[in-house]
Amino acid sequence: MKILAVDDDRIILQLLEGILASAHYDEVVYCESAERALDLIATEEKSFSCFLLDIMMPGMDGIELCQRIRDLPKHAETPILMLTSMSEKSYIDRAFSAGASDYLTKPLDATEIIVRLGVAEQLMKERRSVAESAGVIDSLIEVLDRTTQHDLEEAIDLGKMDRLLRYPAFESYVFQSGRGALFLSTVFAAKVRNIEKLHRIMPPLEFKNFLRTAASAIIGRLESHDVYLSYRGEGEFVGVIPRKGQLVLKALGGEISIAIDESEGNHTAKLPATASLALAPSSPIRLPTRGELSRAIWHAIENVRRITSPSAQQVSRRWSAGGFPAAVARLRQENDDVKEDLREEFAQMLREQLNSEIGEHHKRSQISRRRSLPGIFK
Known part of the structure; x- marks a missing residue:
């Protein structure tokens, strides 16, 4: 070499x-x-x-x-x-x-x-x-x-763009940015819905430009919050953002609409006008280690794959049409009940501890007063 x-x-x-x-x-x-x-x-x-x-x-x-x-x-x-x-x-x-x-x-x-x-x-x-x-x-x-043509699984180089890194460089950058910064960061993932169909019918260069548009849409909405993004293949993006930026991620609502330019190829009539980019819940980095970083990345990727799978989309449509299934509603209620019981138990512990400290303080005050009285009053 x-x-x-x-x-x-x-x-x-x-x-x-x-x-x-x-x-x-x-x-x-x-x-x-x-x-x-x-x-x-x-x-x-x-x-x-x-x-x-x-x-x-x-x-x-x-x-x-x-x-x-x-x-x-x-x-x-x-x-x-x-x-x-x-x-x-x-x-x-x-x-x-x-x-x-x-x-x-x-x-x-x-x-x-x-x-x-x-x-x-x-x-x-x-x-x-x-x-x-x-x-x-x-x-x-x-x-x-x-x-x-690129394979769908290939982590295509999308070219130069501020805050967009190639995938191997992305992980190295995040890990070596410093333990403090790593510990205070969270990883998120995004995936283009129906990416297989788009990859199949779009000309190679147009598909690459579409992915650049998707990357630009994510970065544009999070740029002021120090976001860095990378494309991993299969229509999936992974990004890192300071934990304080999680509220901005939630405010995006889980979906970003991406406009698709008119194609000059043979599939113009088959292309939709827009595509949907799904954002999964973020995964915080709990320890400043490379293993924990890899775990957070894969957890974020698994989250976005779950919500974009065909079965998840069918369930989502059923829920939006008829509300949550009874079993899910029951589990939520049970979870809320457990949280309420824990809050009450914790409050009771605080009250008992406070009463105990007040009682001890009262006893010590009485003993102190007796000692200070003249002998005739004891």
């Missing part, structure tokens, strides 16, 4: 050189500026397979360099790892929006660097395997990816 490492700090470059050499990464090019990096990318005969970019550099910074690299068709999917210190995390949002795949914090940890590069290398090997088996070069794959 050919790597380009860019950092204006020579000490960092020397440290990287030692770490990468120990891991047998022998094809590494080092430079100290973004401008020099762009020259190397343009003139190197063999393309780079991975980039390590420092965020803070004089002149063109690492974020702008990341954007410039992403604008090159042959590097639209190349792994880009950003290097930053803990105090620079405010720049991470911009880096991911510019197309960063992941980031590493300074001081650099050798094990972490090797693991992240191993993941990037495996990703590039899989992409090369696909290219070789299909008999096409990387640039042609990029063109085909944008113009041919």
